[in-house]
Amino acid sequence: MTTRGPRSDDEKEKNEKGDLDLILNCTRELVRECDYTYNYCDHSYGFKKKDIDQAIAKGLYPAVIVAKCSTIEQIKKDYPNALVLYVQNVLSGEDLKQALIKERDPLEVNVRIERQKQSLTDYVTHVEKKIFDYVLINDFSPKLTDQLDYIFRNELDINDSNFVFVVMSFKPDYNEIYDAFNHAGQRYTKNNQNVTINRVDKQQDAGFSITERIETLIKKAGLIICDVSEASPNVYYEFGYAKSQNKTIIITAKEKTELPFDTSHYKTLFYNSPMDLQNKIIEQLKHYFKS
Numbered sequence: 001m002t003t004r005g006p007r008s009d010d011e012k013e014k015n016e017k018g019d020l021d022l023i024l025n026c027t028r029e030l031v032r033e034c035d036y037t038y039n040y041c042d043h044s045y046g047f048k049k050k051d052i053d054q055a056i057a058k059g060l061y062p063a064v065i066v067a068k069c070s071t072i073e074q075i076k077k078d079y080p081n082a083l084v085l086y087v088q089n090v091l092s093g094e095d096l097k098q099a100l101i102k103e104r105d106p107l108e109v110n111v112r113i114e115r116q117k118q119s120l121t122d123y124v125t126h127v128e129k130k131i132f133d134y135v136l137i138n139d140f141s142p143k144l145t146d147q148l149d150y151i152f153r154n155e156l157d158i159n160d161s162n163f164v165f166v167v168m169s170f171k172p173d174y175n176e177i178y179d180a181f182n183h184a185g186q187r188y189t190k191n192n193q194n195v196t197i198n199r200v201d202k203q204q205d206a207g208f209s210i211t212e213r214i215e216t217l218i219k220k221a222g223l224i225i226c227d228v229s230e231a232s233p234n235v236y237y238e239f240g241y242a243k244s245q246n247k248t249i250i251i252t253a254k255e256k257t258e259l260p261f262d263t264s265h266y267k268t269l270f271y272n273s274p275m276d277l278q279n280k281i282i283e284q285l286k287h288y289f290k291s
Helices: 010-017 028-032 049-057 069-078 093-103 109-129 143-158 172-191 210-220 233-244 274-290
Strands: 036-040 043-047 085-089 134-138 160-167 196-198 221-227 248-254 268-271
Touching: 028 043, 036 069, 069 109, 085 109, 085 143, 093 109, 134 143, 160 172, 160 210, 160 233, 172 196, 172 221, 172 274, 210 221, 210 233, 221 233, 221 274, 233 248, 248 274, 268 274
Parallel strands: 085 134, 160 196, 160 221, 221 248, 248 268
Antiparallel strands: 036 043
16 A cells, blocks of 8 residues: 555556556555554555465465565564565666666666665665675666576575474494485375485585585575584584574484583474484474475
């Protein structure tokens, strides 16, 4: 919903794309009733959470255009897995003026330039909050579309709900524990959907550092299993990174393991043998895929 009136390109864009939901000439009071609102060039914009939820329930991926970082921050709290793309104009000064004139921007040039200054300030004051997944550069060329194509391909390829990434010590003493995770996956797969359980040293990915491989695999995984029996730096780095990505994490540990204070408040599955661990992981997989 927006308080602004129609522009010459609105109808054309709607006819071409067929999925532009825009209600014009709303009162400010009506817009304020929305869950998410922001002001843009002297007009108010807003949309309702129920509309997003209804779209998601239908298996759709709704996209919203927001010109205020505080509103983006609010959305990200409600939808932690939302993909946030921040578009920044690379042009400024006279270059920007000429491009706006050439593109026949519907707003006055001075208004658009002032909006860009405000946008940059808004971005700088929110960048440390890490609410942006990608920053795109717009130079009024097809490069912006190329960036979008790359991001969507990357995001579609990277997420695999049936891939389970294991975070644990690489010491030989823990090989039987890693085998227990794999056997649990095989036993679960036998009667259910296919599940792949793996850890970073079992993946071949030439040209990338181990840290890059870890981060990529954590992003790809639908579920993380983190064994904290060995309090090694790599285990807690990967655990922390998985938490930052809002991943579902199953924490395991050998019985009598003393947990550090900063992880002791998380639910942990304690096991007394590899077979005990197998059975407990299978139950967790059943619960995870059911939910």
